[in-house]
Amino acid sequence: MNNANIHRSRLRKKGIQDVLVILVSAFITLAFLFPYIYLGMSSFKTSQDVISVTPTLLPPGFSVENWVRMFERLPVGKYLGNSLFVALAATGISVFLGSLSAYSIDRSNSKVSRFLLVLTLCLKMIPLSSISVPVYNIVIRLGIYDTRIAMVMVMAAINMPFVMWVMCGYYRNIPVSLDEAACVDGAGSLTTFLRVILPVSLPGIITSALFVLFCSWNDFIFGLLLTSVNAKTFSVAISEFITAYGLDFGPMTAAAFLFSFPVLILSVLAQRYIVQGFTAGAIKE
Amino acid sequence: MRLISRRTLILFFIPGAVFMLLFLLLPIGKMVLDSFFTFTRMGSREEFVWFDNYVTLFTTSKYIKPFVNTVIYVVISVSVEMVLGTFLAIWFSNSYRSMRFMRSLILSPLMMAPIVTGIIWRFMLSAQFGIVNQTLVNLGILNKTSDILWLADPKFALLSCCFADIWLTTPFIMLMMLAGISSLDSNMLEAARIDGANKLQQVFRVILPNLKTIILTALSIRVVDAARSFDIIWAMTQGGPNYASELISITIYKTLIKNHQEGLASAMAVVFVSILIAFALIFMRNLWSGQAVRKERVRK
Numbered sequence: 001m002n003n004a005n006i007h008r009s010r011l012r013k014k015g016i017q018d019v020l021v022i023l024v025s026a027f028i029t030l031a032f033l034f035p036y037i038y039l040g041m042s043s044f045k046t047s048q049d050v051i052s053v054t055p056t057l058l059p060p061g062f063s064v065e066n067w068v069r070m071f072e073r074l075p076v077g078k079y080l081g082n083s084l085f086v087a088l089a090a091t092g093i094s095v096f097l098g099s100l101s102a103y104s105i106d107r108s109n110s111k112v113s114r115f116l117l118v119l120t121l122c123l124k125m126i127p128l129s130s131i132s133v134p135v136y137n138i139v140i141r142l143g144i145y146d147t148r149i150a151m152v153m154v155m156a157a158i159n160m161p162f163v164m165w166v167m168c169g170y171y172r173n174i175p176v177s178l179d180e181a182a183c184v185d186g187a188g189s190l191t192t193f194l195r196v197i198l199p200v201s202l203p204g205i206i207t208s209a210l211f212v213l214f215c216s217w218n219d220f221i222f223g224l225l226l227t228s229v230n231a232k233t234f235s236v237a238i239s240e241f242i243t244a245y246g247l248d249f250g251p252m253t254a255a256a257f258l259f260s261f262p263v264l265i266l267s268v269l270a271q272r273y274i275v276q277g278f279t280a281g282a283i284k285e
Numbered sequence: 286m287r288l289i290s291r292r293t294l295i296l297f298f299i300p301g302a303v304f305m306l307l308f309l310l311l312p313i314g315k316m317v318l319d320s321f322f323t324f325t326r327m328g329s330r331e332e333f334v335w336f337d338n339y340v341t342l343f344t345t346s347k348y349i350k351p352f353v354n355t356v357i358y359v360v361i362s363v364s365v366e367m368v369l370g371t372f373l374a375i376w377f378s379n380s381y382r383s384m385r386f387m388r389s390l391i392l393s394p395l396m397m398a399p400i401v402t403g404i405i406w407r408f409m410l411s412a413q414f415g416i417v418n419q420t421l422v423n424l425g426i427l428n429k430t431s432d433i434l435w436l437a438d439p440k441f442a443l444l445s446c447c448f449a450d451i452w453l454t455t456p457f458i459m460l461m462m463l464a465g466i467s468s469l470d471s472n473m474l475e476a477a478r479i480d481g482a483n484k485l486q487q488v489f490r491v492i493l494p495n496l497k498t499i500i501l502t503a504l505s506i507r508v509v510d511a512a513r514s515f516d517i518i519w520a521m522t523q524g525g526p527n528y529a530s531e532l533i534s535i536t537i538y539k540t541l542i543k544n545h546q547e548g549l550a551s552a553m554a555v556v557f558v559s560i561l562i563a564f565a566l567i568f569m570r571n572l573w574s575g576q577a578v579r580k581e582r583v584r585k
Contacts, residue, residue: 022383025376029387032373035405035452036394038416042408053430055416093304101301104294125561126313127513129538130554133547134312134319137328157308160301189293218398220516221538235400239520242404249408256401267396268389274396275464278457278506 036264043067043254050250070251074237076258082227083234083259085148087216090155095209097156098163099201103193105164106171107179123161128221136225148231151223155216163208166277170204171197207273214263234259320552326545338552348553350528351536354443358532359511362450366507367500369451370458375488377459378466388463395456403520406449410435410521439529442522446530449517454510458503465499466492505568509561533557 030037038057042050043066045059050066070076135154144150174197182192198205223233238259241252267274320338322330342348377388394402409417418430427433435445469492477491493500515534518524524531524539531539533553540550 018381021379022381025381025384025387028373028376029391032391032452032455033393035409036397038409039405051414053414055414055419057416097301097304100297104297108291108294122558122562123309125509125513125565126558127515127534127537127554129515129534129541130316130550130558131309131312132538133541133550134315135308137315138307138311153304154308157304160305161309164301189290189297193297214396218396218400220398220400220519235398238404239400242407242520249411249414252404253408256404260397260401263396263398264393268393271389271392271395271460275460278461 040257043257047250066250066254070254079234079237086151089152090216091212094156094160098160099167102164102167146228159212166208170201207277211277316551320555322548324547338548351531351533355532361447362511363507365451366455370455374459374462392456399516402453403517407521442530461503465496
């Protein structure tokens, strides 16, 4: 009897502690997400309320005015389409060509792989603003300024060393006997690569593809320099709410929210691969 | 016998290599070369000046300030991120069911565009209609919302940019630490608990020492990335007011685009990149040799 009572009170104490921990955690989570929640809330305020001198978290009156004005100001579909096209095409090109190159580097056992490691690490350290002008000059000379092709090629090139580095790490663990077996069965080199090697290194492909996708989608500085009217990406368009129209916060909150929502969802879903991508090149296995 | 011929391997290698050569190695080479020249306003090389650009760089206070700013920015942002990210990882690493959901939520800004982050914080820190100052007034910390001009006051501009950086990248530190914590041997913590170690002792004596490699890795990645920040500052202050928040990447961009001093900008970039590479190589060599030693020990 007595014993049971002690047990029960201990359980209750544990229960209270659990609730406390969860409440505090929920508070931390909300506090941390506050900037993003506030952005979303603000996009549904009226244009007066967005720039009210006594701002509130919740919209005093619900309104889609900012969203409507965003669509009036910007060819949203076109710029989002540009961003998406650039991100997808750059991802496709850099992952395919990068993994192909990496395969030949790994299987040729040359010193190139060591050079590649150094190159990748160095590239991670170059301020993009410093190579942006030489890149700009090259793009002008090729006559592809303000085209989506230019953005795709630049994004693909910039991210390729990363892809190669990640993929080299995966190929190293695939025994050469696997290639040989496929060859003996009569498969050509390209078929071997596509049908045998790539499927085995799928996690590496996913990791590098996700990273190129995020990096190209989030790119700002090259979009700023290499595009003007036709190929403008959405990130550049958002930033223009600050410069060209003065400070038009209303539609800007809508645009910023729209632009980052898919990223948020995708990064929650793909956390495992993101960890691998971040640590690639930094942790030697 | 080689089953894949040398020729095929080269064929595989070339397409990717051409891309990198054209849009990456060529620009980098041009950057190094340009740092030894002066330029006309039209952007063509004028004169070979040896190391004059480098001398200008190290003797003009206007160009030294961004280096100092960058160091301050990196130190503040990265140290706060490390502490906050590690704390959050430890706090959220317990196994309540609802925790896992919250953990995913809190990690969601992980890959958000820096330009968007800058915009959000610019909006929140605005002196006229920012919610941060309004909250401070409501709490009685400020008298009126214009008491702190986060973005327009040279004392606060750089710090404000740090806030945005900290918010954006704390999830990254948290993610790395969570990965580290989940790979820890649970018996070790169990043993510490049985020996009567309290929560704090478990954290400082068991968890953190065992995460050393991950902490150092995250630190090295973050230092390099924070040093290169461009988008956040561009969205928030564009380096102003009066160069108070100008980081090297911003100075390079302005020197290139607005002043057309390509030689000087290139020299700046070369110095900057050299410092970062030196830092990273020294840091990572120590890290890797440390790992190698540990593996040796385990094998014995």
